[in-house]
Amino acid sequence: MSDAVPAEIPQLHEPELRSPLLRLFALGLALAAVYMTFRLHGHENYGRAASWVFLLGLAFGWVLQRARFCFFCMLRDLFEGKDSRAALAMLLALIVGVTAHTVLFTAWIRNPMAGHLPPRAFIGPVSWVVGLGGFAFGAGMSMSGSCISAHLYRLGEGSLLAPISIFGALVGAVLGLMFWNPLYLRVLQDAPIVWLPAWKGYTAAWALVTVALGLIAWGLLRWVPAPAPIQTRQRPTAGRVLHAIFTQRWPAWVGGLTVGLLSTAALFRGQPLGVTAELNRLARVTGDALALLPERLEGVDSFRGCRILGDDPALSSNALFVIALVVGGLIGAAGTGMISPSNPKLKAYPLALLGGILLGWGGYIALGCTIGTLLSGTHAGAASGWIFAVTMVLGVRLALPLRWWAER
Amino acid sequence: MTLTQNQSYHQVDHFVGNTPLIYLKRLSELTGSTILGKAEVSIVDGLYEEGHIPGASNISWHTDLVDNPNRDIVTKENFEKLMSRLGVTPDTTVVLYGDHDNWFAAWGVWIFKVYGHENVKLLDGGRRKWLAEDRPLDTITPDIRPTEYTVSEVHLDTRALLPEVVAVAEGRTDAHLVDIRSPDEYQGRVFAPAGIQELSIRAGHVPGAVNVPWVAAVNPADGTFRSAEELKTIYAEQGVDGSKPVIVYCRIGERSAHTWFVLSQILGYEVKQYDGSWTEYGNVVGVPIRNPAGTVWTGK
Numbered sequence: 001m002s003d004a005v006p007a008e009i010p011q012l013h014e015p016e017l018r019s020p021l022l023r024l025f026a027l028g029l030a031l032a033a034v035y036m037t038f039r040l041h042g043h044e045n046y047g048r049a050a051s052w053v054f055l056l057g058l059a060f061g062w063v064l065q066r067a068r069f070c071f072f073c074m075l076r077d078l079f080e081g082k083d084s085r086a087a088l089a090m091l092l093a094l095i096v097g098v099t100a101h102t103v104l105f106t107a108w109i110r111n112p113m114a115g116h117l118p119p120r121a122f123i124g125p126v127s128w129v130v131g132l133g134g135f136a137f138g139a140g141m142s143m144s145g146s147c148i149s150a151h152l153y154r155l156g157e158g159s160l161l162a163p164i165s166i167f168g169a170l171v172g173a174v175l176g177l178m179f180w181n182p183l184y185l186r187v188l189q190d191a192p193i194v195w196l197p198a199w200k201g202y203t204a205a206w207a208l209v210t211v212a213l214g215l216i217a218w219g220l221l222r223w224v225p226a227p228a229p230i231q232t233r234q235r236p237t238a239g240r241v242l243h244a245i246f247t248q249r250w251p252a253w254v255g256g257l258t259v260g261l262l263s264t265a266a267l268f269r270g271q272p273l274g275v276t277a278e279l280n281r282l283a284r285v286t287g288d289a290l291a292l293l294p295e296r297l298e299g300v301d302s303f304r305g306c307r308i309l310g311d312d313p314a315l316s317s318n319a320l321f322v323i324a325l326v327v328g329g330l331i332g333a334a335g336t337g338m339i340s341p342s343n344p345k346l347k348a349y350p351l352a353l354l355g356g357i358l359l360g361w362g363g364y365i366a367l368g369c370t371i372g373t374l375l376s377g378t379h380a381g382a383a384s385g386w387i388f389a390v391t392m393v394l395g396v397r398l399a400l401p402l403r404w405w406a407e408r
Numbered sequence: 409m410t411l412t413q414n415q416s417y418h419q420v421d422h423f424v425g426n427t428p429l430i431y432l433k434r435l436s437e438l439t440g441s442t443i444l445g446k447a448e449v450s451i452v453d454g455l456y457e458e459g460h461i462p463g464a465s466n467i468s469w470h471t472d473l474v475d476n477p478n479r480d481i482v483t484k485e486n487f488e489k490l491m492s493r494l495g496v497t498p499d500t501t502v503v504l505y506g507d508h509d510n511w512f513a514a515w516g517v518w519i520f521k522v523y524g525h526e527n528v529k530l531l532d533g534g535r536r537k538w539l540a541e542d543r544p545l546d547t548i549t550p551d552i553r554p555t556e557y558t559v560s561e562v563h564l565d566t567r568a569l570l571p572e573v574v575a576v577a578e579g580r581t582d583a584h585l586v587d588i589r590s591p592d593e594y595q596g597r598v599f600a601p602a603g604i605q606e607l608s609i610r611a612g613h614v615p616g617a618v619n620v621p622w623v624a625a626v627n628p629a630d631g632t633f634r635s636a637e638e639l640k641t642i643y644a645e646q647g648v649d650g651s652k653p654v655i656v657y658c659r660i661g662e663r664s665a666h667t668w669f670v671l672s673q674i675l676g677y678e679v680k681q682y683d684g685s686w687t688e689y690g691n692v693v694g695v696p697i698r699n700p701a702g703t704v705w706t707g708k
Contacts, residue, residue, distance in 0.1 A: 111542040116436070
């Protein structure tokens with residue numbers, strides 16, 4: 001694909017490959033994925049939980065692709081284009097997720113101030129390490145063009161940079177593992193685990209977060225572009241509805257709403273959303289094979305987040321999730337009937353690798369990325385998620401000129 | 409929820425202690441650990457579904473631990489099916505807990521011991537204390553890989569049947585009988601506690617039985633067991649000191665499982681649980697009954 005395309009085509013999602021066969025392919029893939037979901041359910045090594053993980057991964061990948069739910073694009077729109085629609089959708093995802101998680105948590109823990117954490121939720125240690133991780137991750141997003149989850153769903157869109165960035169992230173995670181022990185022993189071991197509802201109860205935590213997000217949203221309203229001239233409203237027909245779901249890009253807010261609910265469903269039915277646990281496991285296997293890692297990684301298992309789980313000979317549940325996410329993204333992309341591979345400039349490649357390394361390293365030391373630490377974390381009321389969010393935005397903004405340079 | 413192959417029973421002991429009880433703090437430190445099986449045995453319908461200790465499976469007393477429609481304990485085959493469904497191997501340490509201060513969970517411990525599964529513990533304070541401490545509940549049911557559990561030995565010496573109890577009542581066998589029902593039931597003032605439908609035709613108790621209500625064994629505040637020293641004194645005051653075998657009973661045999669646990673597992677006495685209890689004994693023709701209050705069915 002790469003050699004035939006002239007270099008001056010801008011890196012935008014211009015439709016290049018249109019074919020009804022693509023739709024057929026998407027349909028076949030979707031059927032295969034549904035079959036896989038049932039197979040996993042009945043499989044003796046996997047079972048019901050794995051089946052759910054796979055289904056959620058498919059849904060998440062498909063939704064991310066359909067709504068182009070992408071943290072970097074959102075911030076870029078905001079900083080460059082003064083267009084805040086995607087950012088508002090992100091805030092909606094946070095408000096919906098926080099609210100739905102609160103509903104769930106009130107069923108699980110009657111009194112949040114009693115000193116116990118809700119089961120499974122990604123509530124990580126609070127220290128400068130998660131801030132540094134967020135900052136590095138944000139810079140990596142600007143340099144590589146998106147965060148890890150978006151790289152994953154873009155694999156299905158034919159992105160050429162995504163595999164390079166993901167490889168970089170693997171390298172970055174190995175680096176994170178190599179220097180984990182001192183970070184743990186000097187900082188993380190004593191770092192507090194802060195769950196917002198534990199401070200003054202559910203109501204206070206929910207109100208605090210919602211009001212803060214509401215105020216940010218209010219500030220962003222001024223950058224919502226003037227609406228396009230109103231089209232003649234048409235009666236919805238089956239064809240138009242299908243077109244809106246499978247071909248047209250979803251309105252940003254639909255993506256925000258869906259992501260907030262999916263994140264809650266994931267926690268409810270198993271593990272919170274997260275995409276780096278498997279990457280970290282691969283990094284550990286790789287690092288061990290190359291004899292780069294210390295013999296013991298201290299305290300990794302004591303935290304919640306996208307940490308490395310037991311070394312299962314079969315596919316780990318996070319691996320299933322990531323595979324399903326990529327497949328879901330591919331179904332979404334092919335389902336539109338057109339695929340638009342990007343054609344980045346040469347200098348974008350090393351930058352993608354370098355950015356990938358920062359993504360992997362930052363995501364490792366922060367115990368998760370935009371999905372595990374930011375989305376799942378803030379939804380769960382984890383202070384660590386908010387710190388990651390703030391420093392990540394800073395990282396994106398400061399490294400954004402590098403992106404401009406790469407695309408110039 | 410099951411032991412991995414290379415983890416031995418001794419390692420489990422190291423984690424949970426070689427006692428019949430496990431304490432809440434310890435259990436919640438082990439939450440998410442793979443060395444324990446956890447199961448809730450509650451009698452109130454829907455409690456487990458409403459929320460349970462994270463990682464715990466559900467055991468239904470009505471269908472999993474008794475034999476239906478016969479009045480009997482669960483059969484060996486059905487117990488094997490239950491354990492296989494719970495993913496238990498002979499090496500798995502199973503922690504049971506439940507509502508009503510562990511009445512039914514204690515019954516579960518008794519059944520586990522009857523079928524030779526020694527690695528079973530009761531969570532001290534059960535569901536009540538877990539909730540009182542505002543510990544987290546979960547609504548997800550654990551995804552468990554079934555095992556092929558087989559029972560290798562059956563210990564029916566922890567169970568007393570009617571003839572044995574009659575023999576003690578008639579003085580042909582020497583044993584301590586402990587009636588753990590309320591003083592009103594023991595004295596024969598009522599046939600059964602208020603609101604209970606399952607009655608016996610006669611009121612009173614088995615001759616020779618002493619009355620130590622089950623609740624004497626727990627701290628009223630949180631449902632945890634009293635200390636072994638306190639327990640020893642409480643039962644010794646009624647003459648039950650472990651010098652003779654003990655038979656415990658109540659109305660249908662579930663509360664007495666709680667006292668069976670105290671006397672056999674905490675104090676180490678030789679104890680049998682008479683699960684036929686008063687609803688069997690009090691309906692049998694021709695057995696001796698002591699009825700201090702003299703209440704007669706439909707009379708008085």
